[in-house]
Amino acid sequence: QVELVESGGGSVQPGGSLRLSCSASRTIFGIYHTEWHRRAPGGIRVLVASLENTGRTTYADSVKGRFTISKDDAGNTIYLQMNNLKPDDTAIYYCYAHLGASNYWGQGTQVTVSS
Numbered sequence: 001q002v003e004l005v006e007s008g009g010g011s012v013q014p015g016g017s018l019r020l021s022c023s024a025s026r027t028i029f030g031i032y033h034t035e036w037h038r039r040a041p042g043g044i045r046v047l048v049a050s051l052e053n054t055g056r057t058t059y060a061d062s063v064k065g066r067f068t069i070s071k072d073d074a075g076n077t078i079y080l081q082m083n084n085l086k087p088d089d090t091a092i093y094y095c096y097a098h099l100g101a102s103n104y105w106g107q108g109t110q111v112t113v114s115s
Helices: none
Strands: 004-007 010-012 018-024 033-039 045-051 057-059 067-071 077-080 091-099 102-105 109-113
Touching: 004 091, 018 033, 018 109, 033 067, 033 077, 045 067, 045 077, 057 067, 077 091, 077 109
Parallel strands: 010 109
Antiparallel strands: 004 018, 018 077, 033 045, 033 091, 045 057, 067 077, 091 102, 091 109
């Protein structure tokens, strides 16, 4: 079993930046495929960014050029750097790791973008 814990959420004005972190209870990043998802108020959970264990990254069109997913060298933490934030980015952000039949979700961290 792996526990994922997100941090770094908060309130920010439009145009601001935040960096989310997701820490794992054991070293899995770089082995597992990892993703950030978000769920806006009243919405469903959607994929924002992914980092495959090959190093390949993909992004939702709505965040391309503004968000960057990465991991630390130790493989214990993944990040989501979010720049030029917009009110539409307001959501609970979740990290997710999966490999084969194994998959783990974090509890989420709230991001609010408002003036």
